[in-house]
Amino acid sequence: MDLDLQGSIERFTLPEILQLIASSRKSGTLGIQKDDSIVMIYFKEGEVIYGYGPRQTFHLGQLLKERGVLNADQLDEAIKLQAQADNSKRLGEILISKRFIDRADLELVVRTQVEELLYSLLSWQTGSFKFYEGQFPTDEEIQVRLSVENVILEGLRRLDEKNMIKETLPDLEAVYTISATQAGRPREINMQAKEWNIMALVNGRRSLEQICELSPIGREETIETLAQLSLAGIITKTDRRPEGSTVNLEKMVNRLANLFESYVTEKSVNRMTDRNITKTTLERVD
Known part of the structure; x- marks a missing residue:
């Protein structure tokens, strides 16, 4: 074709x-x-x-x-x-x-x-x-x-213009995964240590934002590295939601409910204490 x-x-x-x-x-x-x-x-x-x-x-x-x-x-x-x-x-x-x-x-x-x-x-x-x-x-x-992947990676490392790199990842809530190797096509990629470290965090479940939080290097450098890996076709965007997004929301709701319950309990205890103090004072006056 x-x-x-x-x-x-x-x-x-x-x-x-x-x-x-x-x-x-x-x-x-x-x-x-x-x-x-x-x-x-x-x-x-x-x-x-x-x-x-x-x-x-x-x-x-x-x-x-x-x-x-x-x-x-x-x-x-x-x-x-x-x-x-x-x-x-x-x-x-x-x-x-x-x-x-x-x-x-x-x-x-x-x-x-x-x-x-x-x-x-x-x-x-x-x-x-x-x-x-x-x-x-x-x-x-x-x-x-x-290898096209190696050519793109090395070329982007040398590139002074950062706009193309940063515009590659407009959505930091997106989830990426390692690209599949085409059958019969050898894949030997020459990556630097920081690129290997960042790629190791790409698991098809974490969002780019979560990867930035776990990254051993700075946020901006992490985003640039992720963009380079994406432009080189080494990582690919998926339709999945970030792992822990629902769990984190549930945790926040539960924590808020617990705080509210603690607040109500504390207020109730304080009111009861105030009543007891008032009652004792009145008895002494009598």
Whole structure:
């Protein structure tokens, strides 16, 4: 069944779009455009395998230089050879053929390049997107396998804009549960200690407010962490009511009734005491 996925980023956030493709285990290309910037993300069975943007700043040669596996002279030579070939050859292909780098170096840097591209996309608040199922503009020899959950989590950790994160959880009385893993789809999530600690409190019965009360970290940080887990598709909202909500109400009613009974009893005792004192006083006067 084809996935008809296209529209505006203003209506669907990129984490939601990536989640949908991942959960459907689709293969194809997600094209995203903002002004004159176009990015293509390749998927295979719901995992990211490649990505590129004509104007991306995470250039392969620069990343190789930063890792110390390529020097400036080698990069300049490879770029000149690429220009002589009218850009018909990939820079990585030229670098390997000249033995400036090996395949392992290239695979590692391509992975970093794709990751950085995806992280930068999460800050996009405007633009349009379309998913081309089963279609790939180019045949990439070097491919990676990236979990959408991990990409979203790490991207949100780096994101300065907090509005998208906080708006994800407008109702703190809602109950969330751990998302089920799709059959046949491996799930290896790289989470920080605080994220594991917060996720451990999500049991399908507690409200987000109750989780905030039990959290070992601050309230605002807890809410942001819960929002990140939700955007990454790791936790999902349910229709259940928070545990203890009815019980707590009954306890409050019973406590109020007990207090009222104690108050009435105390008043009765005080009135009886006052009467006894008055009677005794009158008897003495007589």
